[in-house]
Amino acid sequence: MTDQISLRKDRIFLMGFMGSGKSTIGPILANTIGYDFLDIDRAIETRTKKSVTEIFREDGEQYFRSVERDIISQIIAHPRLVVSLGGGTVTDPELFRVIASSGILVYLKVTPEQLYRRLHRKTDRPLLADIEGNRLGEPELRDRIQTLYTSREPIYSKADIVVMTDDTRVGITVDQIVKLLSRHLR
Ligand code: S3P
Numbered sequence: 001m002t003d004q005i006s007l008r009k010d011r012i013f014l015m016g017f018m019g020s021g022k023s024t025i026g027p028i029l030a031n032t033i034g035y036d037f038l039d040i041d042r043a044i045e046t047r048t049k050k051s052v053t054e055i056f057r058e059d060g061e062q063y064f065r066s067v068e069r070d071i072i073s074q075i076i077a078h079p080r081l082v083v084s085l086g087g088g089t090v091t092d093p094e095l096f097r098v099i100a101s102s103g104i105l106v107y108l109k110v111t112p113e114q115l116y117r118r119l120h121r122k123t124d125r126p127l128l129a130d131i132e133g134n135r136l137g138e139p140e141l142r143d144r145i146q147t148l149y150t151s152r153e154p155i156y157s158k159a160d161i162v163v164m165t166d167d168t169r170v171g172i173t174v175d176q177i178v179k180l181l182s183r184h185l186r
Contacts, residue, residue, distance in 0.1 A: 005033050006186045011081045011103030015156055017149060018087040018125050019118040020108040021165050021173070026084035028174050033181070039084045043071050056126035057133060069095055076102050087148075088127070090155050100158070104184050106177055107159035112149050114166045116142055160184065 012035070014022040023039050030037035041052055044067050048055055055064045068089055075081065076098060083103070090096045099105065110118070119128060120141055128144055130136060136144060161180045165173050 005181065007104060007181060007184050008186050009103050009184070010079050011076075011083060012106060012181070013083045013085055013099050013103045014106050014108060015085045015090050015159065016087065016108035016165075017110060017115055017145075017152065017156075018128065019115050019122070020087070020110045021170065022084040022087075022108060024170055025108065025165075025173055025177075026082050028170060029177055030082035032174055032178060033082075035080045035082045036078065037082050037084075038075055038078075040068060040071060040086050040089060041084075043075075044068060044086075047071065051124070053124055053126050053133065061126075065092065072099065087152070091152065096155065096158075104161065104181065105159040106161045106163065106180075107156045108165045108173070109156070109162055110165055112142070112145050115145050115149070119145065 012029070014026050014029070016022055023041070026039060027037045029035075044055070044064065045051055047067060050058070052064070055067075065088075068086060069092070072089070072095060075083065085099070090099060119125065120138070122128070123135060126133065127148065128136060128141060130140075135141075161177065163173055163176050163180070168176075
């Protein structure tokens with residue numbers, strides 16, 4: 001752990017596309033700067049006692065988003081906290097506003113090509129599956145990633161800090177974020 005840092009906003013939110021590394025980088029960053037850590041998807045799973053895939057299948061995306069909003073509202077004042085958001089958390093403009101006003105937004109940026117490479121074997125992302133929950137074929141998956149990427153990139157790009165993470169080792173990315181956070185010290 002580095003020396004304790006004191007930031008102008010007391011929370012750090014990691015955002016970015018599915019597969020951008022939010023859940024991997026979040027706990028390491030939190031440990032490095034001595035903050036608590038929360039992964040939104042895991043918190044939703046703990047609360048509902050279901051996997052993300054089961055929630056989408058059995059209760060639908062709207063219900064998933066309502067639990068997501070509820071958890072954000074509960075943790076939004078937690079001091080010294082790193083949060084790994086879900087890829088879609090910030091697509092609700094009101095939720096984006098709440099998150100942006102209470103924390104520093106860090107966008108882990110990855111190209112669609114790299115996302116395809118990271119995601120094409122995964123089965124735990126309902127938004128990247130067909131309606132029966134089966135994995136998409138290569139052209140369909142590339143298309144789906146590109147469509148979501150195009151609609152979300154403008155939102156992610158509003159982040160306070162943007163780091164490219166395509167071929168970067170996790171430790172290097174964490175170091176980059178910690179350095180860039182120094183611009184946000186109190
Ligand atoms: C989603 C991303 C997922 C999860 C859910 C919806 C999205 O989280 O919240 O499957 O809308 O992009 P990760 O970004 O952690 O994969």
